[in-house]
Amino acid sequence: xxxLRYASWSRQLLIISALIVAPFAxxxxxxxxxxxxxxxxxxxxxxxxxxxxxxxxAGLLDLGYIAFFAVGAYSYALLASPQLAIHAPVLVIIPxxxxxxxxxxxxxxxPTLRLRGxxxxxxxxxxxxxxxxxxxxxxxxxxxxxxxxxxxxxDPLHISQFSFGHSHSLGxxxxxxxxxxxxxxxxxxxxxxxxxxxxxxxxxxxxxxxxRDDELAAQAMxxxxxxxxLLAFAMGASFGGVAGCLFAxxxxxxxxxxxxxxxxxxxxCMVVLGGIGHIGGVILGALLLTILPExxxxxxxxxxxxxxxxxxxxxxxxxxxxxxxxxxMMLLRPRGLWxxxxxxxxxxxxxx
Amino acid sequence: MDIFVQQLxxxxxxxxxxxxVALGYTMVYGILGLIxxxxxxxxxxxxxxxxxxxxLLHAAGLxxxxxxxxxxxxxxxxxxxxGFSIERIxxxxxxxxxxxxxxITAIGVSILIQYSAALIWGKQYIALPAIITxxxxxxAGAQINHLQIAIVILAACIMGGLIWFIHxxxxxxxxxxxxxxPAVASLMGVDTHAVIAMTFLLGSAIGAIAGLMVIxxxxxxxYFMGFMLGLxxxTAAVLGGIGNVGGAVIGGLLLxxxxxLAAGYIEQLSGGLFGSNYRDxxxxxxxxxxxxLRPQGLLGQRSGxxx
Numbered sequence: 001x002x003x004l005r006y007a008s009w010s011r012q013l014l015i016i017s018a019l020i021v022a023p024f025a026x027x028x029x030x031x032x033x034x035x036x037x038x039x040x041x042x043x044x045x046x047x048x049x050x051x052x053x054x055x056x057x058a059g060l061l062d063l064g065y066i067a068f069f070a071v072g073a074y075s076y077a078l079l080a081s082p083q084l085a086i087h088a089p090v091l092v093i094i095p096x097x098x099x100x101x102x103x104x105x106x107x108x109x110x111p112t113l114r115l116r117g118x119x120x121x122x123x124x125x126x127x128x129x130x131x132x133x134x135x136x137x138x139x140x141x142x143x144x145x146x147x148x149x150x151x152x153x154x155d156p157l158h159i160s161q162f163s164f165g166h167s168h169s170l171g172x173x174x175x176x177x178x179x180x181x182x183x184x185x186x187x188x189x190x191x192x193x194x195x196x197x198x199x200x201x202x203x204x205x206x207x208x209x210x211x212r213d214d215e216l217a218a219q220a221m222x223x224x225x226x227x228x229x230l231l232a233f234a235m236g237a238s239f240g241g242v243a244g245c246l247f248a249x250x251x252x253x254x255x256x257x258x259x260x261x262x263x264x265x266x267x268x269c270m271v272v273l274g275g276i277g278h279i280g281g282v283i284l285g286a287l288l289l290t291i292l293p294e295x296x297x298x299x300x301x302x303x304x305x306x307x308x309x310x311x312x313x314x315x316x317x318x319x320x321x322x323x324x325x326x327x328x329m330m331l332l333r334p335r336g337l338w339x340x341x342x343x344x345x346x347x348x349x350x351x352x
Numbered sequence: 353m354d355i356f357v358q359q360l361x362x363x364x365x366x367x368x369x370x371x372x373v374a375l376g377y378t379m380v381y382g383i384l385g386l387i388x389x390x391x392x393x394x395x396x397x398x399x400x401x402x403x404x405x406x407x408l409l410h411a412a413g414l415x416x417x418x419x420x421x422x423x424x425x426x427x428x429x430x431x432x433x434x435g436f437s438i439e440r441i442x443x444x445x446x447x448x449x450x451x452x453x454x455x456i457t458a459i460g461v462s463i464l465i466q467y468s469a470a471l472i473w474g475k476q477y478i479a480l481p482a483i484i485t486x487x488x489x490x491x492a493g494a495q496i497n498h499l500q501i502a503i504v505i506l507a508a509c510i511m512g513g514l515i516w517f518i519h520x521x522x523x524x525x526x527x528x529x530x531x532x533x534p535a536v537a538s539l540m541g542v543d544t545h546a547v548i549a550m551t552f553l554l555g556s557a558i559g560a561i562a563g564l565m566v567i568x569x570x571x572x573x574x575y576f577m578g579f580m581l582g583l584x585x586x587t588a589a590v591l592g593g594i595g596n597v598g599g600a601v602i603g604g605l606l607l608x609x610x611x612x613l614a615a616g617y618i619e620q621l622s623g624g625l626f627g628s629n630y631r632d633x634x635x636x637x638x639x640x641x642x643x644x645l646r647p648q649g650l651l652g653q654r655s656g657x658x659x
Contacts, residue, residue, distance in 0.1 A: 055452075059452070061452060061455060063459075111640070111643075111644050112640070112643065112644075115643055115647065118385075118386070118387045118451070118455055119590075119643060119647075121387070121455060122387065122583075122586060122590075122639065123639065123640060123643060125583070126583070126635075126636035126639055126640065127636075129632070129633075129636060130633055130636055133630065133632065133633055137630065261579075265459060265463065268456070268459075272456055276452075312471060313470075313475075316467050316470050316471060316475075319463055319466070319467040319470075320463075320464065320467045320468065320471070322460075322463055323460045323461065323462070323463030323464035323465075323466075323467065324460070324464060325460070326456055326457065326459060326460025326463070327442055327457050327460040327461055327464065330446060330449075330453045330454075330456055330457040330460070331442070331445055331446070331457070334449060334450075334453050
């Protein structure tokens with residue numbers, strides 16, 4: 001069983017305090033840019049956990065997951081920026097973003113969920129692209145999304161008078177915006193983990209697993225497969241929506257460029273590489289795939305030093321390695337780096 | 353009416369290319385039940401290889417028809433070996449794996465091919481020098497050039513040849529047998545591994561020709577061009593009834609025509625609200641509509657498993 005419920009209180013306290021101290025350590029040892037990367041990594045953990053509900057728990061391959069992230073981000077941006085001259089409170093926007101994303105999830109899922117796995121993959125992929133094309137083109141006749149230029153000057157996260165965009169001091173320690181965002185993202189990640197764990201071991205989670213393993217058999221057992229698949233879509237989407245809201249507030253600027261197919265694929269990679277369906281594995285995958293590519297940044301200057309020119313653009317190298325990793329993982333370790341231990345006593349269990 | 357015939361002709365040319373690419377999807381799907389995501393990218397490789405070869409051969413002073421022929425041959429060889437290797441290395445070991453595994457592998461292979469192409473050709477657009485300026489003829493108020501005619505005729509020959517091959521050759525019969533039931537086919541002495549390899553080989557070779565046509569028709573290519581092309585071709589295959597070779601042809605032509613007409617008329621019909629920048633959405637809309645209304649496609653048979 002996955003941690004949380006069984007870990008002793010003292011151990012939990014230790015982990016949580018370590019997580020709270022972590023940003024200061026990261027900033028001191030590695031610098032501000034790495035703290036920023038850590039913040040982004042937390043967002044990706046949320047996204048990967050959200051996609052894990054759809055792909056890992058319910059076994060529905062969604063290749064357009066970034067669209068829900070985009071829906072959340074644009075909800076926040078439109079409701080908290082000069083674009084439409086609305087500045088709604090955060091406590092309203094985040095539920096709205098989550099609900100809207102869930103609605104989009106249902107809108108996508110309702111007509112397509114009777115399709116078998118690989119068709120679903122293509123349709124979700126198409127859906128992701130449609131959302132992006134719409135975002136790019138909804139700047140006329142009425143300017144809603146401001147097209148490819150994106151939306152700027154988005155309000156930072158703020159709760160009444162407390163703005164996450166400014167530094168605050170508490171007991172002699174200065175919390176910069178990056179620290180504050182780290183803490184709020186961490187809180188959201190913990191909530192996401194909690195919901196994921198509880199879901200996994202709930203009646204719903206078991207039903208999802210049944211659908212994933214054999215839909216026909218699940219149906220025969222009296223599981224309402226269509227509704228449960230829709231629920232998986234909606235829940236996964238709402239996590240994406242919340243992460244999108246946080247992303248927009250964190251960046252202060254969004255454009256359709258941030259929501260491409262390749263981003264959907266990357267989140268899928270995180271789930272698959274880490275260990276599909278396993279919460280710990282998915283978190284590991286998300287952290288690895290956000291942090292490792294950042295280290296590739298040093299490859300560019302390194303090539304410059306050794307060869308005099310840059311032969312391989314680090315961004316391309318990153319994609320090449322992603323592709324290679326996907327193929328190799330499926331061939332060599334199809335259940336991920338840190339797979340779920342199978343406790344159900346299946347014949348295939350070889351010590352996992 | 354003025355642009356109708358013109359868009360119809362453009363659609364026919366575009367549709368012939370889609371149909372050729374769709375054949376690759378539909379043949380693999382028919383036999384393996386796998387959406388070979390990498391097929392669009394194999395086509396892209398075909399386009400870029402032939403662009404490079406045409407440039408080189410043209411610079412070497414060969415006459416245009418010879419260099420086109422050699423470039424096409426080169427592209428076919430490169431793509432066929434690529435398709436064969438992909439199947440051998442990435443898909444064959446996963447023959448009995450759960451469904452999600454080969455699909456994820458296919459996405460990985462697709463990314464690998466794209467960014468390998470980005471490494472080889474760079475990320476900028478590859479433009480073909482204007483070495484051929486095909487003369488145009490007037491037809492019902494529309495312009496058709498010889499290149500367009502050549503594309504449609506060549507595509508028709510390839511499709512006809514493939515259909516003949518599948519229905520009248522020994523290998524074709526083995527392919528049909530494997531499609532119906534791989535286990536029984538192999539009991540009857542069909543080497544199913546060889547049949548599957550052949551399917552990839554043929555599909556990729558046809559994709560290479562489609563790539564050559566794209567690069568000649570548009571004059572530019574790009575490492576990412578396979579993505580859209582592949583998606584549209586897949587849509588065409590689904591529209592016609594995936595797994596059905598004749599369906600892929602009809603689906604391709606239909607999709608090309610729908611897309612051209614829609615792109616030509618949308619501005620007019622929506623009063624300037626939507627422009628042709630929505631062009632790429634049509635394929636997806638068609639796809640979603642087909643999957644909703646007739647998931648087995650135009651020529652497909654209803655099957656509980658497929659949709």
